[in-house]
Amino acid sequence: MTIAPTATGPHVLRRINATAVLDALRSTDGMTARVAALVAATGLSRPAVSRALAALADVGAVEFLVTEDNGVGRPAQRARFRAECGHVAGIDLGPHKLLVTLADLAGTVCAERRVATPYGVAGPEAAGLLRTALAEVAADAGLEPTALWAVTVGTPGVVDVERGEVVLAPSIPGWAGLPLLAELRDWLGCPVLVENDVNLAVAAERWRGPAEDNLLYVHWGERIGSGIVIDGKPHRGASSAAGELGFVDLATPLDEEPAPVVEGLGPFERLVGARAILALATERCTGPLRETLRSSGDVAVLFEAAAIGDEEAVSVVRTVARRFARGLATHLLALDPECVVVGGGVSGAGDVLFDAVRTELARMLLTPVELRISALREKGVVLGAIRMSLDTAEQRLAGML
Amino acid sequence: MTIAPTATGPHVLRRINATAVLDALRSTDGMTARVAALVAATGLSRPAVSRALAALADVGAVEFLVTEDNGVGRPAQRARFRAECGHVAGIDLGPHKLLVTLADLAGTVCAERRVATPYGVAGPEAAGLLRTALAEVAADAGLEPTALWAVTVGTPGVVDVERGEVVLAPSIPGWAGLPLLAELRDWLGCPVLVENDVNLAVAAERWRGPAEDNLLYVHWGERIGSGIVIDGKPHRGASSAAGELGFVDLATPLDEEPAPVVEGLGPFERLVGARAILALATERCTGPLRETLRSSGDVAVLFEAAAIGDEEAVSVVRTVARRFARGLATHLLALDPECVVVGGGVSGAGDVLFDAVRTELARMLLTPVELRISALREKGVVLGAIRMSLDTAEQRLAGML
Numbered sequence: 001m002t003i004a005p006t007a008t009g010p011h012v013l014r015r016i017n018a019t020a021v022l023d024a025l026r027s028t029d030g031m032t033a034r035v036a037a038l039v040a041a042t043g044l045s046r047p048a049v050s051r052a053l054a055a056l057a058d059v060g061a062v063e064f065l066v067t068e069d070n071g072v073g074r075p076a077q078r079a080r081f082r083a084e085c086g087h088v089a090g091i092d093l094g095p096h097k098l099l100v101t102l103a104d105l106a107g108t109v110c111a112e113r114r115v116a117t118p119y120g121v122a123g124p125e126a127a128g129l130l131r132t133a134l135a136e137v138a139a140d141a142g143l144e145p146t147a148l149w150a151v152t153v154g155t156p157g158v159v160d161v162e163r164g165e166v167v168l169a170p171s172i173p174g175w176a177g178l179p180l181l182a183e184l185r186d187w188l189g190c191p192v193l194v195e196n197d198v199n200l201a202v203a204a205e206r207w208r209g210p211a212e213d214n215l216l217y218v219h220w221g222e223r224i225g226s227g228i229v230i231d232g233k234p235h236r237g238a239s240s241a242a243g244e245l246g247f248v249d250l251a252t253p254l255d256e257e258p259a260p261v262v263e264g265l266g267p268f269e270r271l272v273g274a275r276a277i278l279a280l281a282t283e284r285c286t287g288p289l290r291e292t293l294r295s296s297g298d299v300a301v302l303f304e305a306a307a308i309g310d311e312e313a314v315s316v317v318r319t320v321a322r323r324f325a326r327g328l329a330t331h332l333l334a335l336d337p338e339c340v341v342v343g344g345g346v347s348g349a350g351d352v353l354f355d356a357v358r359t360e361l362a363r364m365l366l367t368p369v370e371l372r373i374s375a376l377r378e379k380g381v382v383l384g385a386i387r388m389s390l391d392t393a394e395q396r397l398a399g400m401l
Numbered sequence: 402m403t404i405a406p407t408a409t410g411p412h413v414l415r416r417i418n419a420t421a422v423l424d425a426l427r428s429t430d431g432m433t434a435r436v437a438a439l440v441a442a443t444g445l446s447r448p449a450v451s452r453a454l455a456a457l458a459d460v461g462a463v464e465f466l467v468t469e470d471n472g473v474g475r476p477a478q479r480a481r482f483r484a485e486c487g488h489v490a491g492i493d494l495g496p497h498k499l500l501v502t503l504a505d506l507a508g509t510v511c512a513e514r515r516v517a518t519p520y521g522v523a524g525p526e527a528a529g530l531l532r533t534a535l536a537e538v539a540a541d542a543g544l545e546p547t548a549l550w551a552v553t554v555g556t557p558g559v560v561d562v563e564r565g566e567v568v569l570a571p572s573i574p575g576w577a578g579l580p581l582l583a584e585l586r587d588w589l590g591c592p593v594l595v596e597n598d599v600n601l602a603v604a605a606e607r608w609r610g611p612a613e614d615n616l617l618y619v620h621w622g623e624r625i626g627s628g629i630v631i632d633g634k635p636h637r638g639a640s641s642a643a644g645e646l647g648f649v650d651l652a653t654p655l656d657e658e659p660a661p662v663v664e665g666l667g668p669f670e671r672l673v674g675a676r677a678i679l680a681l682a683t684e685r686c687t688g689p690l691r692e693t694l695r696s697s698g699d700v701a702v703l704f705e706a707a708a709i710g711d712e713e714a715v716s717v718v719r720t721v722a723r724r725f726a727r728g729l730a731t732h733l734l735a736l737d738p739e740c741v742v743v744g745g746g747v748s749g750a751g752d753v754l755f756d757a758v759r760t761e762l763a764r765m766l767l768t769p770v771e772l773r774i775s776a777l778r779e780k781g782v783v784l785g786a787i788r789m790s791l792d793t794a795e796q797r798l799a800g801m802l
Binding site: 027089124158212226228231235236237238239241242243244247248249250251253254255257258260261278319322329330331333334335336337338345362363365366368369398 | 414504559569605615627629631636637638639640641642643644646648649650652653655656658659682720723724727730731732734735736737738739764765766767768769770
C-alpha cells in the first residue's frame with residue numbers, strides 16, 4: 001500500500017498537533033491556559049506546543065494574554081481560545097414556528113429569535129421569514145449573516161443527512177424537499193446542513209445533559225417522535241425512519257381497518273399530542289377551567305389545574321398518562337434502553353403528569369426503566385443544531401491550520 | 402507499556418499461523434486442500450504452512466491424504482480438516498419440548514432427538530429427560546456425552562449470558578434460575594452455555610440464511626418474541642430485554658387498565674400466538690373444519706383450509722394477519738430494520754398468511770420493509786445453539802495448539 005503524500009509529512013503533523021493543543025485549550029476553565037499546562041495536557045514538547053499556538057494565533061483562533069508579574073519571575077504568557085473568531089447558527093424550523101440561534105465557536109449562544117409562522121409554511125414565504133430572522137440575530141451579534149461558518153436546520157420528517165434533503169415529512173403538507181434550503185445555501189455561501197429535529201434534540205441531550213449510552217429521547221409536543229441512541233451512537237434505521245412513535249396506532253379498535261398512513265399527524269399524535277390533549281381537556285372539563293382552556297388554547301392550563309388538585313383536570317391527566325404510557329411502552333419493549341428522556345412542550349407539565357406515566361409504565365414493562373424530563377425543554381432542537389454546526393466549523397478551523 | 406511475555410514469542414506466532422491455516426482449510430470445498438493452496442490463501446511461507454499443518458495433525462485436527470500419482474510427478478499431499486475430532490451439542494429447551502442436536506466441528510448435524518415434555522418442566526425431572534436424550538444422541542453418533550466440547554441451551558426468557566443464568570422467564574412458571582444447568586455442568590465437565598432462544602434463532606439466521614446487517618427476527622409460535630440485529634451485532638438492550646414483542650398490548654381497550662405483566666404469556670402472545678389462533682379458528686369456523694381443528698389441535702389445519710379457499714378459514718386468517726401486523730408494526734416503527742424474518746411454528750403457514758400480513762403492514766408503516774419467512778423453521782434455535790457451541794469449541798482447539 002502506498003501512502004498518499006498529502007496524508008503525511010511535517011505539515012500534517014503540525015495540523016494534528018495544533019488540533020490537539022486546541023482541544024486541550026478549549027477544555028480548560030475559561031479556555032485559557034499557560035503553555036506548561038498545555039504541554040502536560042497534550043504530551044507534546046514545549047516547542048511543539050508553542051509552534052501550534054503560533055499557528056492558531058495566525059488564523060485568529062488564539063490570542064496571548066500576559067499575566068501580571070507576581071514578583072517571582074518574568075510575567076507568564078497565557079493562551080486564550082478566541083471563541084468569537086467564528087459563529088454558527090442553529091435553526092428549529094417547525095410547522096408553526098421558527099427559532100434561530102447564533103453561537104460562537106465555544107457553543108455559547110449570543111443571539112436568538114423566535115418567529116411564529118403560518119402552519120406548514122416551507123417555500124419562498126418561509127425563506128423570506130428565515131432570511132429576516134437570521135439577519136436580525138446576526139445584527140444582534142454584530143455580524144453579517146454571510147460571516148457564518150455553518151448553519152444547521154432542524155425539521156420534522158425523514159431526512160437524508162448525506163444529501164441534505166428532507167425525504168418525507170408526513171406531518172406537514174408540502175414539507176418534503178424543503179425548497180428553502182437551496183435558497184439559504186445560495187445566500188449564505190457556507191455549509192447548510194439539515195437534520196431531523198428529534199435527532200438534534202438527542203444530540204443536544206448528549207452534549208448538555210447526562211449522557212447515557214443507551215437512551216430513548218421522546219419529543220412530546222403537538223407532534224410525537226423519538227430519537228434512539230444505542231452504544232453511544234444514533235440509531236437511524238434502514239430508511240432513516242427509526243423511532244416513529246407518532247405513528248403507533250392505539251386508537252383504532254382491534255379488528256378495524258387502520259386508516260392508511262398519509263400526510264398529516266400520525267395516530268399517536270392525534271391521540272395524545274398537545275393539540276389532542278387540549279381537545280380532550282376542553283371536552284371533559286367544565287366551568288371556568290373549560291373556559292380558560294378554550295380562551296388560552298394552552299395545554300399548560302390543564303397541568304397547572306391538576307397540580308393544585310382540580311379533580312376534572314387530574315382525571316384528564318390520568319387518561320393522558322395512560323394513553324402516552326401505552327404507546328411509549330411499545331417502543332420500550334422493542335428497545336429496552338437505560339433511560340427515557342422526554343422533551344418538547346408537554347414535558348413542561350412536570351411530575352403531575354410524569355409520575356402518572358411512570359406508574360402506568362411499570363405495569364406494562366418486564367424490566368424497569370428510568371424516565372426523566374429533559375432540562376433543555378424547547379431549546380433542545382436549536383442546541384442540537386448548533387452542536388452539528390460546530391462539528392462542521394471545527395473541520396473548517398482544522399483546514400485553516 | 403510492557404508486553405506480557407505470554408502474549409508474544411514464537412509459540413504465539415505458531416498458534417496464530419495454525420489458526421490462519423485452519424480457517425483457510427475449513428473454508429475450502431470438502432475442507433481439503435494442498436499445501437500450495439493454503440500458502441496462497443494465507444500468505445504464509447510454505448515452511449510455515451507445513452509447520453502449522455503438523456501442529457494441527459498433532460492434536461488430531463488435520464490428517465494427510467495422498468492423491469494418486471497422475472504420472473507427471475510425485476504424488477501431491479493434501480491436508481483435510483478432521484471435523485470429526487470434536488463434537489458439540491445444541492439444545493432447544495422449550496416449555497413443551499426438548500430438542501437435542503449433535504454436530505461435528507464443521508457444524509454438520511450428526512444426530513438429533515426430540516422429546517415432548519410436560520409443560521414448563523425445568524427442574525430435576527427435566528434434567529433427567531435431558532440426560533437421557535443427550536446420552537441417546539451421543540450413542541447415535543458413537544460418543545460418550547462427556548466427550549462433548551461444548552453445549553449450548555436455548556431457553557425462553559431473559560438470560561444473563563455472561564453468568565450463564567436465566568434471569569426472568571415470565572411465560573414459564575418456575576423457569577428462572579433453570580436449575581438443570583448446574584446439573585448438566587456437573588455431569589458433562591465441558592462449558593454449558595445458555596442463551597435466549599430467539600437470540601439463538603437470530604444467530605442461526607445470520608449463519609445459515611442471507612445475512613442482513615439490520616434485521617428483526619420474529620419468533621411466532623405459541624410464544625412471540627423477537628431478536629434485533631443492528632449493524633451486524635445483536636441488540637440486547639440495557640436489561641437484556643429488547644425485542645419483547647410478546648408483551649405489546651393491543652387487546653386492552655384504550656382507556657382500560659391493562660393487566661399487570663406477570664408470569665404467563667404476554668398480551669400479544671395471548672392475542673395471536675399459536676394457541677390463540679387455534680382458539681379463534683375453533684370459535685369462528687363451523688362444520689367439519691371446526692371438528693378437524695378441535696380433534697387435531699393443530700393450527701396448520703386452518704392455514705391449509707385457507708390456502709384452498711375455505712371462506713371461514715380465509716376470514717380468520719385475515720383477522721390473524723391484521724392483529725399480528727398491528728403488533729409487529731410497533732416494533733418496526735421503533736427499529737426501521739432492512740428486513741423482517743419470521744420463524745417459529747406459525748411461519749409454516751406460508752404466503753396465505755404472510756401476503757395478508759404484508760398488505761396490512763404496508764398500511765401502517767411510513768417506509769416499506771421486506772418480510773420473509775425463515776428457511777430454518779423450527780430448527781433455528783438448535784442451529785443457533787450449535788453455532789454458539791462451535792465458537793467455544795474453536796477457542797478450545799486454538800488453546801491446544
